[in-house]
Amino acid sequence: xxxxxxxxxxxxxxxxxxxxxxxxxxxxxxxxxxxxxxxxxxxxxxxxxxxxxxxxxxxxxxxxxxxxxxxxxxxxxxxxxxxxxxxxxxxxxxxxxxxxxxxxxxxxxxxxxxxxxxxxxxxxxxxxxxxxxxxxxxxxxxxxxxxxxxxxxxxxxxxxxxxxxxxxxxxxxxxxxxxxxxxxxxxxxxxxxxxxxxxxxxxxxxxxxxxxxxxxxxxxxxxxxxxxxxxxxxxxxxxxxxxxxxxxxxxxxxxxxxxxxxxxxxxxxxxxxxxxxxxxxxxxxxxxxxxxxxxxxxxxxxxxxxxxxxxxxxxxxxxxxxxxxxxxxxxxxxxxxxxxxxxxxxxxxxxxxxxxxxxxxxxxxxxxxxxxxxxxxxxxxxxxxxxxxxxxxx
Ligand code: AMP
Numbered sequence: 592x593x594x595x596x597x598x599x600x601x602x603x604x605x606x607x608x609x610x611x612x613x614x615x616x617x618x619x620x621x622x623x624x625x626x627x628x629x630x631x632x633x634x635x636x637x638x639x640x641x642x643x644x645x646x647x648x649x650x651x652x653x654x655x656x657x658x659x660x661x662x663x664x665x666x667x668x669x670x671x672x673x674x675x676x677x678x679x680x681x682x683x684x685x686x687x688x689x690x691x692x693x694x695x696x697x698x699x700x701x702x703x704x705x706x707x708x709x710x711x712x713x714x715x716x717x718x719x720x721x722x723x724x725x726x727x728x729x730x731x732x733x734x735x736x737x738x739x740x741x742x743x744x745x746x747x748x749x750x751x752x753x754x755x756x757x758x759x760x761x762x763x764x765x766x767x768x769x770x771x772x773x774x775x776x777x778x779x780x781x782x783x784x785x786x787x788x789x790x791x792x793x794x795x796x797x798x799x800x801x802x803x804x805x806x807x808x809x810x811x812x813x814x815x816x817x818x819x820x821x822x823x824x825x826x827x828x829x830x831x832x833x834x835x836x837x838x839x840x841x842x843x844x845x846x847x848x849x850x851x852x853x854x855x856x857x858x859x860x861x862x863x864x865x866x867x868x869x870x871x872x873x874x875x876x877x878x879x880x881x882x883x884x885x886x887x888x889x890x891x892x893x894x895x896x897x898x899x900x901x902x903x904x905x906x907x908x909x910x911x912x913x914x915x916x917x918x919x920x921x922x923x924x925x926x927x928x929x930x931x932x933x934x935x936x937x938x939x940x941x942x943x944x945x946x947x948x949x950x951x952x953x954x955x956x957x958x959x960x961x962x963x964x965x966x967x968x969x970x971x972x973x974x975x976x977x978x979x980x981x982x983x984x985x
Pocket of ligand 1: 721744746751752753786787788789790794816818819820858869870
């Protein structure tokens with residue numbers, strides 16, 4: 592029998608959130624709606640999820656010993672990785688000690704490194720992917736490009752949101768791409784993946800929920816990335832029945848192999864009826880923020896329900912919707928979001944300001960959400976609201 596006791600008592604449930612960004616903040620809110628105590632962690636103070644959590648810790652989550660120390664102090668019922676940059680081998684150990692890691696420690700471990708998840712998908716499960724090679728030094732890198740043939744996409748194996756990623760179209764770009772990958776990786780210089788460029792018609796995130804009820808899918812989310820970082824997403828993305836069926840098959844296979852309960856963001860490239868697996872996050876996905884307006888239960892609510900061992904019998908879709916990321920550039924602690932009366936003038940329009948304490952370079956600071964009769968109308972409405980937004984950086 593599933594049960595949740597009073598928050599903050601010996602019968603309550605406690606979640607340790609590893610990563611306190613905008614996605615973690617929404618997960619924290621959804622857990623609290625179900626009476627769960629939330630302890631948020633990140634490497635800097637005042638991170639978005641910390642602002643709504645019961646308590647927080649500031650430490651480098653890539654430091655395995657420190658991570659173990661915090662887990663032993665808090666003894667959480669659920670350890671919930673919300674980012675990739677975590678000492679995942681320690682999560683594997685903690686799971687062996689009996690701790691519950693969402694969705695599984697192995698899923699966090701494999702998806703932290705592009706090599707782990709790519710080899711599982713392509714080599715173990717036989718899922719269609721772009722052609723790929725791994726390279727640890729410049730000679731291997733050049734040989735890999737030679738074998739695959741231009742154009743290629745180059746990414747550090749430990750990276751996300753487009754950091755260190757570039758596309759090589761001509762021989763002159765090869766050296767620059769290597770340098771960029773060496774500078775942009777999460778763990779500093781190191782191994783890269785070289786992928787054949789996929790000339791897709793469109794790309795989707797297929798949010799897939801594994802719970803005690805089985806596996807269910809959200810309607811597909813279409814999105815546009817700029818330099819590997821998401822800017823717009825919408826739901827549903829129109830697909831042929833054959834492509835959708837294939838996409839669900841691929842998503843079921845990869846999430847089934849990772850196991851556990853929670854939501855997964857399965858990223859797929861679509862060309863005609865062909866579906867090519869790109870990668871998967873065993874947690875809510877940034878492009879899935881659109882579900883905060885498009886679904887009865889957002890991806891964050893679904894994640895909370897599933898990981899707590901509660902049923903997710905279906906996903907209820909409300910209306911065609913779109914999201915527009917607000918990326919701010921500058922070097923400041925003082926950002927003003929202005930002209931909001933016009934931004935929010937149209938019905939079925941929402942604004943989320945993440946509350947990040949500073950901007951250095953460029954940073955996603957908020958999102959605009961809109962619903963309408965069609966995806967096209969929702970996208971136009973979100974874009975109009977975005978154009979009206981006046982961001983001032985002090
Ligand atoms: P990733 O960080 O792997 O999700 O890549 C970010 C974005 O870069 C993707 O969403 C695609 O838009 C683009 N991209 C990544 N890999 C490829 C590829 N092999 N071919 C074409 N575009 C790609």
